[in-house]
Amino acid sequence: MCVLALLSKGDNYAYDIASRMAEAVGMGEGTIYPLMRRMQNDGLVSTYLQESGSGPPRKYYKLTKAGAGALKSQITDWLAFEVAVRKILGDVT
Amino acid sequence: MCVLALLSKGDNYAYDIASRMAEAVGMGEGTIYPLMRRMQNDGLVSTYLQESGSGPPRKYYKLTKAGAGALKSQITDWLAFEVAVRKILGDVT
């Protein structure tokens, strides 16, 4: 969901996504490539190559219509989950 | 974290915890027993048996001091995670 959300703000490549996710939630780099592959297989993202000038060519990922739909429904689910957890935590917090 | 939070409100047995978690976040019943075992091995909970009158005896779980500490730190982590995710979702939501 977070990766889809990042892509909804603009095309990006795995290495940069991984860096942002690492900083935000501590995601490891080894996680991103299988994840992107899965999302591409599921038709949530499409890719294109682009030269970088600062290293090897980057594989950019772009959110598809299906990806945007998935993001929307995942956000709905996430918010419901958040509420459910908050309810369980209740006055403990 | 949610199970620890439930236990912080009073001792309980796995079957009932599982029911609450199933309703709240869709957790399956097969999840609870390995989880409780793990938490007991980690010293987060202790157990005692009690007759029920409406079935086999229940194994009640009670939060230990270590469990209360783990809950506290897990809540801290969770809240930070929530914030990080919200930040990523940002105006997408």
Add this chain to the structure above:
DNA sequence: AATAGTATCTTGCATGACAAGGTATCGTGT
């Protein structure tokens, strides 16, 4: 006696995160 509800638990499978390692490209310093 049979069934349904309560309550325990185990087994096997699938998912997925990640550390570690491998490859290749570019710019910078020596």
Add this chain to the structure above:
DNA sequence: ACACGATACCTTGTCATGCAAGATACTATT
């Protein structure tokens, strides 16, 4: 020219864990 660090891609193997399915057993109801 060459080494090095940063960038950027990717794979492999391992470990954790959620869950469906099934096994067991006790109690109460039909």
